[in-house]
Amino acid sequence: MFHMKKIKMTCNSKCIDECSKHAGCVAVDFCVKCRQTEPKDQSAYNICHMYGESFVSGGRRDDKWETTIILPKLEKQVVLNNTRVVGVERSFAEPTSVRTERDCFDKCLGDLFCVAFTFCTCPTKAQKCTLYSDVRMSLVEERGTSTHFISRRVQSSSDVYT
Incomplete structure (x- = not known):
């Protein structure tokens, strides 16, 4: 880093x-x-x-x-590799249907209160994507998981993923 x-x-x-x-x-x-x-x-x-x-x-x-x-200072996103959020999860419909990081990004953008998400490439986990609001979050190390903090300035995943 x-x-x-x-x-x-x-x-x-x-x-x-x-x-x-x-x-x-x-x-x-x-x-x-x-x-x-x-x-x-x-x-x-x-x-x-x-x-x-x-x-x-x-x-x-x-x-x-x-x-x-x-x-509030983020323009796009900050990514923390091998890191997972410990906090209150946001719920969304069919969480096990999200299979890619970009899909998870889109789910977070579509949630008014989502400021961060974790995406796990872990083969043993059915739910790869977890969303979080800014209520009481901390971070822990977890291999294969990335945490993304997203700016509210981002309108779509194509602003970040090309």
């Missing part, structure tokens, strides 16, 4: 605020367990990575990092 900028911050909320001020920044990773001290003045700080929309990331195995995606 490549970040567009690495900065020193004292808390996650300041990291998010800094991202909000920068054009192109749509997500941050804040290292909550990486407290360091500035040699010059002995001030304490943590590491904050800011990301643009083109980054592709994956779930982390440790609890050192907190990831925040700033949904």
Whole structure:
């Protein structure tokens, strides 16, 4: 995963605020367990990575990092590979009929409250597509699953899939 900028911050909320001020920044990773001290003045700080929309990331195995995606700043989508959402699922008709990532994308676009979806290429799962609203979401690592956060600016899957 490549970040567009690495900065020193004292808390996650300041990291998010800094991202909000920068054009192109749509997500941050804040290292909550990486407290360091500035040699010059002995001030304490943590590491904050800011990301643009083109980054592709994956779930982390440790609890050192907190990831925040700033949904209103998205132009199209952010994809997190090998990552699954833990949260309240949105229901839709015939979930097992969705067989492709693009179909899942279209289902999410058609749901007024959907901000993200996961799509699993897992052969053992009957339901490949799961939709989520922005209520209490967290992310966990899951091989073969990708999580997509979608901008409300996108009108159709052809805006993203060519």
